[in-house]
Amino acid sequence: MSSKKIALITGANKGIGLETARQLGQQGITVLAGARDETKAKQAAEELCKAGLDAHGIVIDVNNADSIQRAAARIERDYGRLDILVNNAGVMIDDHKKKPSEQSLEVWRKTFETNLFGLIATTQALLPLLRKSAAGRIVNLSSILGSIHFHATPGSPVYDFKLPAYNVSKSAVNAYTVQLAYELKDTTIKVNAAHPGWVKTELGGEGATMDIPDGAKTSVALATIGADGPNGAYMHMGETLPW
Numbered sequence: 001m002s003s004k005k006i007a008l009i010t011g012a013n014k015g016i017g018l019e020t021a022r023q024l025g026q027q028g029i030t031v032l033a034g035a036r037d038e039t040k041a042k043q044a045a046e047e048l049c050k051a052g053l054d055a056h057g058i059v060i061d062v063n064n065a066d067s068i069q070r071a072a073a074r075i076e077r078d079y080g081r082l083d084i085l086v087n088n089a090g091v092m093i094d095d096h097k098k099k100p101s102e103q104s105l106e107v108w109r110k111t112f113e114t115n116l117f118g119l120i121a122t123t124q125a126l127l128p129l130l131r132k133s134a135a136g137r138i139v140n141l142s143s144i145l146g147s148i149h150f151h152a153t154p155g156s157p158v159y160d161f162k163l164p165a166y167n168v169s170k171s172a173v174n175a176y177t178v179q180l181a182y183e184l185k186d187t188t189i190k191v192n193a194a195h196p197g198w199v200k201t202e203l204g205g206e207g208a209t210m211d212i213p214d215g216a217k218t219s220v221a222l223a224t225i226g227a228d229g230p231n232g233a234y235m236h237m238g239e240t241l242p243w
């Protein structure tokens with residue numbers, strides 16, 4: 001069994017996920033770059049390997065139970081355990097021109113399918129392998145847009161950003177993180193929610209304030225926290241956010 005840590009990052013073919021894989025790889029961790037498309041998974045791994053990292057592409061579509069099971073079976077076969085799971089895959093598909101009450105149910109369902117149910121399905125499938133790690137770490141990509149406190153507070157940084165399906169899916173990711181953290185509190189596994197910042201990716205858009213290397217830092221920090229680190233926290237760059 002490998003003595004190097006093994007990390008799986010979903011949605012690692014671009015954006016914050018690819019950069020998280022790169023930064024974890026730079027710490028000597030074996031990274032499994034997840035992508036729902038086989039070619040994209042291979043390309044991501046090739047890019048990381050060219051930079052001298054121990055990276056492998058893995059197909060995982062978080063909306064597809066068979067795909068998740070195949071990924072879990074492959075990790076079990078090749079490594080026998082998983083040390084780090086970064087639930088990074090996510091979508092933002094709200095119609096920016098619509099008010100919260102007008103957003104279609106289709107948008108709500110598709111958003112929750114990936115951002116919440118896909119994250120839960122992936123976590124459930126990988127938890128048995130994380131339990132075999134000496135110190136499993138789960139990082140759930142949330143967003144400051146998931147903060148109910150900020151959304152209810154006039155003048156807060158997100159008060160006017162009402163993209164309801166996305167925002168509420170991330171509030172639900174936060175709530176799930178707390179539920180799972182409770183279950184895992186007496187184990188060596190820690191699960192936390194990360195707000196990466198407003199990052200210049202396809203999802204974040206060009207107006208975003210943060211470059212991708214900085215945008216991966218919160219995920220990387222939570223993926224590598226020590227035994228004295230938080231469990232069930234909602235963090236950005238070392239700071240705790242209000243739920």
Ligand SMILES: NC(=O)c1ccc[n+]([C@@H]2O[C@H](COP(=O)([O-])OP(=O)(O)OC[C@H]3O[C@@H](n4cnc5c(N)ncnc54)[C@H](OP(=O)(O)O)[C@@H]3O)[C@@H](O)[C@H]2O)c1
Pocket residue numbers: 010011012013014015016017035036037060061062063087088089090091114118141142143144195196197198199200201202203204205208
């Ligand atoms: N960028 C920001 O400002 C910001 C702020 C707060 C939170 N976040 C969160 O950070 C995470 C990464 O976002 P990003 O900005 O890096 O976005 P991005 O560049 O659009 O990347 C999203 C990734 O998720 C993947 N994905 C989507 N649906 C998937 C599925 N069903 N199965 C597997 N992979 C899937 C995408 O794959 P494809 O290429 O195949 O579509 C892509 O690899 C997301 O959870 C997002 O909500 C981002």
